[in-house]
Amino acid sequence: MTALLSIRDLTVTYRRDGSEVAALKHVSLDVAAGERLAIIGESGSGKSTLALAIAGLLPASARIGGRIDWFLRSPSSWGAKAPPSVLPDISPSRGEIALSSPPSPISKVAGRDPTAKLPISPLEGEMSGRTEGGLMERDAQKSAAKPTHIPLGGRDIGFVFQDPSASLDPVMAVGEQIAEVAHAHLGLTWSQSYARAKTLLERVRLPDPDAALRAFPHQLSGGQKQRVAIAAAIAAGPKLLIADEATSALDTIVQAEIVALIRQLVAEDGMTLLFVSHDIALAAELAERIAVCRHGELVELGATAQIIASPRHAYTRALLDAHLGLDAEPLLERAGASR
Amino acid sequence: MSSPLLAVSGLTKRYRRGGKTIAAVDDVSFDIEPGETLALAGPSGSGKSTIARLLLRLIEPDAGRVEFEGGDFLSLNGAALRAQRARLQMVFQDPLAAFNPRASVARVLDDPLRIHGIASRKERPRRIAALLERVGLSADLAGRAIHEISGGQRQRVAIARAIATKPSLIVLDEAVSALDVSVRRQILQLLLDLQREERIAYLFISHDLGVISAIAHRVVILDAGRTAESGDARAVIDAPQSAIGKALVAAAPKLNRTSKDSDAADRQ
Incomplete structure (x- = not known):
């Protein structure tokens, strides 16, 4: 098992109403290259904070302790070309997840980004990760030089959010949003990038890829929009795909289709998958390992079969017991039901 | 035999979209007895929420009848409608x-x-x-x-x-869908307690068959505005007859808490 990234003693604190709230407390976790790892938990468990921290997408106001080390091989083109991007999930300012040396070119790119220091919208605020970038770089410089490079959001990490209506640009054609990722990160010409976008739309199985290239997000259904968001997330061939509640807003049937699609794409491209979900049953269908978070702590980590069949932590058991499956004990006392 | 609390028959709502007429709800009929939970299930766009909005008179149907507590609910207006709305309440997602x-x-x-x-x-x-x-x-x-x-x-x-x-009837439109699993279970328990003690009927709208199997007496499965099948909730979920019913059952995430998942184990 080769590690893709290693998280040690990660603590994330937000300031809220003048007081400090720890969203993550001393989390240590290794993510193996090529594995499908689910991070599950309820609201406030820290699961999304963990995903955002890995992607370098924490808000600038977050205080971060601990370290994340990446073990990525350096591609020849890295840092060569990183024009500003419109897609929130591929913004160059996210390059600041930059946790291992060498740190320089990405921060320069981010420094040039005029929006980076002006969080005019909550989204922009989330996109700039100044504080932890600096903090982590200091840490990283202390560590021995490794054959690694800084992971860049969009190129090395694809991120799929819960709400594709919020992550896709409503006034940009879908094809351009996907092509832009390939253009920005792979150095392809625009016509090559559009050709790649069309292939990606076929791969995520949009019914009419040619028409979809020219479609705007509002012309697509929720499931189709999420397929587009996935196509954009994998357009630059990232090593790591993070899906943060990516199927939670979809109905059960579309959810099952999207999960099957993610599984297939991850296998075909040899990606590592981080699947963040509140649904332990859904996580168990997709992931090989499950990490259970509660109140900012990692309470249990294990192989899916072990977590489901013999959970060690009482909270994992409680989550399993709370799941209402088709075969679950009905809460309704049918015999005494008034009819 | 008591008369049903709510009797919906031939309910139809059409929308015009891009020059075409689409029936969001197409000739749907069902009854709810006092103190009973009827679930409306189906994928997005199947007409579940349109039915809820029709029952609340937030929108008006193109055809059909709704009898509530023995009266013609669709003809009510002004004070009479307001008075009956006290008896037919709503909880949103x-x-x-x-x-x-x-x-x-x-x-x-x-x-x-x-x-x-x-x-x-x-x-x-x-x-x-x-x-x-x-x-x-x-x-x-x-x-x-x-x-x-x-x-x-x-x-x-x-x-x-x-x-x-x-109220004698509460329409619950995906009312527990956004809640954490542990909280969801508590809210469902609360709904069941209220139903037992106050004999409130529920029209429980959800795409989640797991939740439906836990609290509904009967289920109507909708597909593209039409009734695909209906019946005892347990029976329909155990052996769905319609294509959409089968698809919903197949798509529901299942926890197999006893078997060994070799696919998951082989990476360790």
């Missing part, structure tokens, strides 16, 4: 969107008591405290703003508001 987030819990519960003339001004604070306790919340919560309380507490407040007018 997102209480933060349904209520003014800055309103206090007390204000949210005061409205129906005042509007429907249920309690005098002097009496209302006591009634509000009683409603909060009825849904398992502390009466101390009355002074808090809606945005300050948790999602589970908010949905309890929404239920307290719905039962404030002593």
Whole structure:
């Protein structure tokens, strides 16, 4: 098992109403290259904070302790070309997840980004990760030089959010949003990038890829929009795909289709998958390992079969017991039901 | 044989979109008995929420009849409609969107008591405290703003508001879908307790067959605005007959808590 990234003693604190709230407390976790790892938990468990921290997408106001080390091989083109991007999930300012040396070119790119220091919208605020970038770089410089490079959001990490209506640009054609990722990160010409976008739309199985290239997000259904968001997330061939509640807003049937699609794409491209979900049953269908978070702590980590069949932590058991499956004990006392 | 509490027959709602007419709800019929839970299941776009909005008279149907408590509900207007609305209440998926987030819990519960003339001004604070306790919340919560309380507490407040007018039927549109699993179970238990004690009927709209199998007596499965199948909830979920019923059952995530998953183990 080769590690893709290693998280040690990660603590994330937000300031809220003048007081400090720890969203993550001393989390240590290794993510193996090529594995499908689910991070599950309820609201406030820290699961999304963990995903955002890995992607370098924490808000600038977050205080971060601990370290994340990446073990990525350096591609020849890295840092060569990183024009500003419109897609929130591929913004160059996210390059600041930059946790291992060498740190320089990405921060320069981010420094040039005029929006980076002006969080005019909550989204922009989330996109700039100044504080932890600096903090982590200091840490990283202390560590021995490794054959690694800084992971860049969009190129090395694809991120799929819960709400594709919020992550896709409503006034940009879908094809351009996907092509832009390939253009920005792979150095392809625009016509090559559009050709790649069309292939990606076929791969995520949009019914009419040619028409979809020219479609705007509002012309697509929720499931189709999420397929587009996935196509954009994998357009630059990232090593790591993070899906943060990516199927939670979809109905059960579309959810099952999207999960099957993610599984297939991850296998075909040899990606590592981080699947963040509140649904332990859904996580168990997709992931090989499950990490259970509660109140900012990692309470249990294990192989899916072990977590489901013999959970060690009482909270994992409680989550399993709370799941209402088709075969679950009905809460309704049918015999005494008034009819 | 008692007459049904709600009798819906031939309900139809069409929309024009891009020059074409689409039937969002197409000739749907069902009954709900007093104290019964009927679930409406189906994928997005199957017409579930349109039916809820039709029943609340938020939109008007193109065809069909709705009889509620023995009267023609669709012909009611003005004061008569307002009076019957006290008997037919609604809980939405997102209480933060349904209520003014800055309103206090007390204000949210005061409205129906005042509007429907249920309690005098002097009496209302006591009634509000009683409603909060009825849904398992502390009466101390009355002074808090809606945005300050948790999602589970908010949905309890929404239920307290719905039962404030002593309804015989509550339409619950994806009312537990956004809640954490542990909170979801508690809210479902609360709904069942209220139903047992007050004989309230529920029209429970959900795409989640797991939740439906836990609390519904009967289910109607919709597909593209039409009834695909209906029957006893357990029977339909155990052996769905329609294509959409089979697809919904197949798509529901399943936990196999006893077997060994070799696929998961082989990487370790």
